[in-house]
Amino acid sequence: MQIRSLVVVAPSQNRYSAAMEQAIDLATAVDATVTVAILGSAGSDGKRVDIRARQKSLATDLLDRGVRINAEVVVLKPGVNALVRLAKACTADLLILDPALVQADAGADFVLMLMQQAPCAVLSAQEQPIRSHGKLFVAAPASCEDLDQIALNTHVVAVAKAISQARKARMHLFTVYDQAALLRHSKHYSLAEIPRYETLVAEVRGFAALLGIPAVHHHLIVGACAHTLCAYANRCGYDLVVIASPLNARQRETLSYLMNHLQCSLLVVNANASDDRVANLRSPGLFDSLVSPA
DSSP states (O other): OOOOEEEEEEOSSSSOOHHHHHHHHHHHHHTOEEEEEEEOSSOTTSOOOOHHHHHHHHHHHHHHTTOEEOSSOEEEOSSHHHHHHHHHHTTOSEEEEOHHHHHHHHOTTHHHHHHHHOSSEEEEOOOOSSSSOOEEEEETTSBGGGTTOHHHHHHHHHHHHHHHHHHTOEEEEEEEEOHHHHHHHSSSOOGGGSOOHHHHHHHHHHHHHHTTOOGGGEEEEESOHHHHHHHHHHHTTOSEEEEEOOOSHHHHHHHHHHHHHOSSEEEEEOOOTTSOTTTTTOOHHHHHHHSSOO
């Protein structure tokens, strides 16, 4: 995968934006075109905003820093549908935003809804101690329950590879062995009916090997999915966590937890438009192996 087109949501007021800084950094690294969008509103403090002056300021700043911009800065009504349409029109490969600034203008549920509906990956940018993404934490599959989502997990890794290559970053894959989650799939709620840790290690290593990921860069960790992913990423000082867009309630809960507790940026990757999304939700043979004795 190549990153050629970025859409970045800029704050309506003249303030620091982690999203703008990360968009400029990435666009410079991969020579991508940037489309800037402002969510037109009165601003989070209730004051009127001079949108025309803000448009001119943003465009000048980008051009002065050597970034190629797509037409003029776009002003949109605060809403998920408007940003989705813009991303489609620009054939965007990545949409970048500041969650706190956007939520102040568009509401608390805006970012989560956008991550589920956007036609491309969505980067929720947090201010970093360093600008570049030096360490990538890739949750693909995030849980051992998601091993059957082969096409989506493959696409997540492809997007993460594009970011890591652009930033010359180290990339590690993580999957959580969630014993309680596996028990929910067993017929009699019995440990004898779920695969052992060692069995899933082989499954996960096989998937990583197919994608060219060395075994030393893939880790099967034990715990509750959301809490374990978040704890590892925070404690080990990762700069960016990459995960698939949720397809069910369990995955939405995981994503919501990460959005509220991660101390770094979060990249959420949607299914590749060319994939048969429904057909790849369940690969019967692989899923059956998760609920049968090891």
